[in-house]
Amino acid sequence: MELNEYQTKAKQTAKYKNKKEELILSTLGLAGETGEVVEKIKKLGRDxxxxxxxxxxxxxxxxxxxxxxxxxxxxxxxxxxxxDVxxxxxxxxxxxxKNGTISxxxxxx
Known part of the structure; x- marks a missing residue:
């Protein structure tokens, strides 16, 4: 699947009241889900x-x-x-x- 196709289909499953709510809840959701990935990796090591x-x-x-x-x-x-991202x-x-600045x-x- 192409990225932009995914983006179009993902938008169809989003339920936001307005653009402000979308901005806030998308940002908070991203932070929360990133934390869940971190937890999975932590538990992979621990358990x-x-x-x-x-x-x-x-x-x-x-x-x-x-x-x-x-x-x-x-x-x-x-x-x-x-x-574009x-x-x-x-x-x-x-x-x-190229500049040797990856680190x-x-x-x-």
Whole structure:
């Protein structure tokens, strides 16, 4: 599936009263779902000694899907396509790699 196709379909499942609510709830939802991914990885180490089985992999995949859904809706609220987000990110990383600044701190390194 193409990113922009996903974004269109994800929008159809979103239930927000208005743009302000969409902005706030998408941002908070993204933070919450990202935390759930972090929890899954923490528990993978704590409870499973980092041995990943198919069932746990599926659980992580579902949480990553929730993260993607919120990124999609937040991007949509801001008038940005997921494809543009992906392209912009890769351009930034390519520049950092070329400049030898993949490691380090700061957004504009």
């Amino acid at each position: 499973k000694e980092y041995v990943l089985d198919e069932e746990y992999l599926l659980a992580i995949k579902k949480e990553l899907g929730d993260v993607l859904w919120y990124i999609s809706n937040l991007s949509n609220n801001l008038g940005i396509t997921l494809e 992906a392209i912009t990110n890769l351009e930034k990383l390519k520049k950092r790699h 380090g701190e700061g957004d504009e390194r």
